[in-house]
Amino acid sequence: MKVTYAKAIGDALKEEMRRDQKVLIYGEDVAQFGNIFGVTRGMLEEFGPKRVRNTPITETAIIGSAIGAAETGLRPCVELMYSDFTMVAFTEIFHCVSKWRYMHGPEYRLPLVIRSASGASNGAGSEHSNTVESLFLHAPGLTIITPSCPYDAKGLLKSAIRSDNPVLFCEPKQLYQTKQEIPDEIYESDYTIPIGVADVKRPGRDVTLVAIGLMVPRALEAAEKLAAEGIEVEVIDPRTIAPLDKETIFASIRKTHLAAVVEEGNKTAGVGAELAAMFQEELYDELDGPVARIAALDVPMPYNIRMEKYSIPSVERICASIRAML
Amino acid sequence: MQYEKDFLKKLYENLLDMRLLEKKMVDTYAQGRVPGHVHSGVGQEATYAGVLTNFKEGDYYKRTHRVTAIPYMMGTSLDTFFGELLAKKTGNSGGRGGSLHIGELRTGDLGFSGTLGCDAAVGVGAALTIDMEGRDNVAFVFMGDGTSSRGPVYEAMNLAAAWKLPVLFVCQNNQFAISTPSSYSIAAENAVADRAPGYAMPAKVVDGTDVLAVYEAAKELLEGVRAGKGPAVLECKDYRWRGHFEGDQCAYRDAAVTEDWIEHKDCVKNFEAMLLEQGVLTQEEVDRMRSDFDHAMDEAILRAEAAPEMEPEEIYDGLYV
Known part of the structure; x- marks a missing residue:
């Protein structure tokens, strides 16, 4: 259904x-x-x-x-x-x-x-x-x-x-x-999903893109577009932000050697800031470039719809950010 | 009012034990044996002793930082008590909570938030459980007059009233929020009782140093609360004998007033005098109770000092279930 x-x-x-x-x-x-x-x-x-x-x-x-x-x-x-x-x-x-x-x-x-x-x-x-x-x-x-x-x-x-x-x-x-x-x-099967387990929403070899909440469908759409350009993005949805399934995310980064985080929240001191710090601290030798933080702009969310859309990462902004990493 | 001799003896013993325990904490702190802070409730024991003498199996209570000794009266052992105070593994949270968080849920203790007032609704939630389970129990929510100025207290009172939950809000009005007198910070004469009508709650104001008066006032209010008529407020007037925390010299208030309270409104001394006069207790019994409990505390402190601490590496234990 x-x-x-x-x-x-x-x-x-x-x-x-x-x-x-x-x-x-x-x-x-x-x-x-x-x-x-x-x-x-x-x-x-x-x-x-x-x-x-x-x-x-x-x-x-x-x-x-x-x-x-x-x-x-x-x-x-x-x-x-x-x-x-x-x-x-x-x-x-x-x-x-x-x-x-x-x-x-x-x-x-x-x-x-x-x-x-x-x-x-x-x-x-x-x-x-x-x-x-x-x-x-x-x-x-x-x-x-x-x-x-x-x-x-x-x-x-x-x-x-x-x-x-x-x-x-x-x-x-x-x-x-x-x-x-x-x-x-x-x-209808009474299924549950374990807490603390991330999900690889789309496998890929070039870039690990950790996406949260609303950004997951956008990340998947971006990955689809980038695939047409020959860029294979692995989209990982942590699902549980805390405690974080580091194992799944780290395994992906060890494979792709490039990582980005996309979130709906503000960039400064956002989830991406924490993850980027964690990645460089724990996976420094695995990273071939800086961790990209794709996030909302650091402003109080404006009422104006065009500004609202401008603030939050769009599929296009995600694509541009990933392209810039390669 | 006629009381059974055993009832009066037990009440006195509870009152006395809390007094001695509060004093012991002060002394132990002064000797540099307590790692954190101590907020002494010496002089204020009658409110807890009087109110919680009405405690029934299945009731809950939300404590405050003063009187810290209350978990002992409610059934927490001296070993657990001093274990937590001295930050040892034998404390209820393994020494990771400290004096403000001594207590055990099995005794009805709901816990405490050091950010005063944020926990007022915790008692309301416990009353929700009681209501859902259809029991005739109650949740006691204790707070001080200082805490009564916080918004979450009134959200808690409003929700309890709107849902007609079995809560007895007890304000222990000791007249000070750290250094600020309640006469400065609260326009009403009675910090919580005067605001109770705004939540359609009955309220009583009582001399918080008269343990039997506190017991009776709480008992009367509890009849309605247990019968499902909704929450009520009891305000107990007493006085903070010592500083907000040990080390506070109380330079902001008139020492003569403090001396006067200690001289004339000592809840233990006055109750003791009454019981001696009525022949409920003999001086010999009183002396023995004092020395027995003092000895029990000293032994418990020595055991706590000898007890292991949690290892620093155990710091994450129990963070998640």
Whole structure:
């Protein structure tokens, strides 16, 4: 069947809630409204008001209460609507969620998931367009997942809900309506995708291109174009940003000897900055050239659509950056 | 109000033990044997002792940095307690959390955030579990008057009220946020109780140095909370005898006022005098309780000092499950 990213997320939530009574979802406008992107539509009707709860506009209490609920036996999968709003609860996520078990001891498990819609989409402006993976990479203890296609989104969200580690789950909102053909028997098979395992989305021998979230389909499109020019790009989707599957990425770089990172977030101190530093530190002798960082421009995201598109890496910009490496 | 003799004795013992433990931490710190900071809660023991005497199996509580001794009253052993304080492997987080994070979930301790107030909603989440499981338990959320100025506290109160969750918010108003008096930073007379009506919560204000008054006030509020009527606020007025942390000389306040509180509002001394007068306790019993517990603490400290630390190479252990 053709499945959208949004449907895959919704189905993962429903399947996990059917499977485990301890799972519940709450957040702003997730109940009657079914979340502002329609992701949780129909869930209130199926699971009732105790397991599908609206909250006030109260990000700090959403995260704080998720900690308390998780450590006492529930498996809350909470929503912060826009990933930008993680910043409202930055302390709760950075200090509390990610450190809670480490600073209190092994009894204090936090099986919780924080979902949010991330990145730019059609003039959402500077406070509703951010990606936040790089901000939370600085919080050891937190698992960060950003799926790039419906199949991965479903399998990874199911794993996230079953994980006893706290997970920040980023959903690039431009992907919500993208479709993927998935055979029914697979889609309905209760499959999961392991956390911390990258996926080689396209093999290639010339350049390793690590792409995150929304940039994965663009990287694949760029790779297709570059293939016509005789440049074979290996596109790797880490899927889990933290902890990172270094093994898969490093194996690719040992093969291609050139690496680039493409992300929707800002360039400065972005995920690409971290990966580039990691590559030169750990794979210096394998690299035949500098690691390229392809990222959003370092500006607050403008409301103007042409500027928004200009800021975020396009297929053309990715192609140009890769060509410049060779 | 009539109480069983055993009840009063137990309450006194809890109060006394916390006092002695708070003092012991101060002394141990002064001897240079504690690696981190100590926030003494000497003089403020009655709030925790009084409120948590209402604790039932299956309840939870979210502690504060003061009184640090509370996990001991709730069932954490002295070995675990001093193990964590002295940063040893025998502590509940192997010595990686420190004095603010002493405690065990099995005793109902939900943990603590050193970024004050960010954890207020943690108790609300525990109450959500209680609600989902249909139990008549409650979650106690303790906070100080200083913390009460933080936004997350009010998000937590609002959510608890909106969802009608079984939470008792307890403000331990010791009148100081480090050096800043609550009279300067909080316009209302009662830091949290006066704001409770805004969240449609019942509230009580009580003398936080009178352990029986605290116990009774909490008990009364808890009837409604346990019956599913939603959260409530108890504000306990006391006074921080020592500095915010050990080493704080309290140059910002009038020492005579402090002396007056210590002289007249000592929750242990006053309760003890009452029990001696009523014949519930004898001086001999009191002396024995003191020396027995003092001895137990000294032994536990020696064991903690002899206990191994985690190896630095174990630093990543338990970062992920």
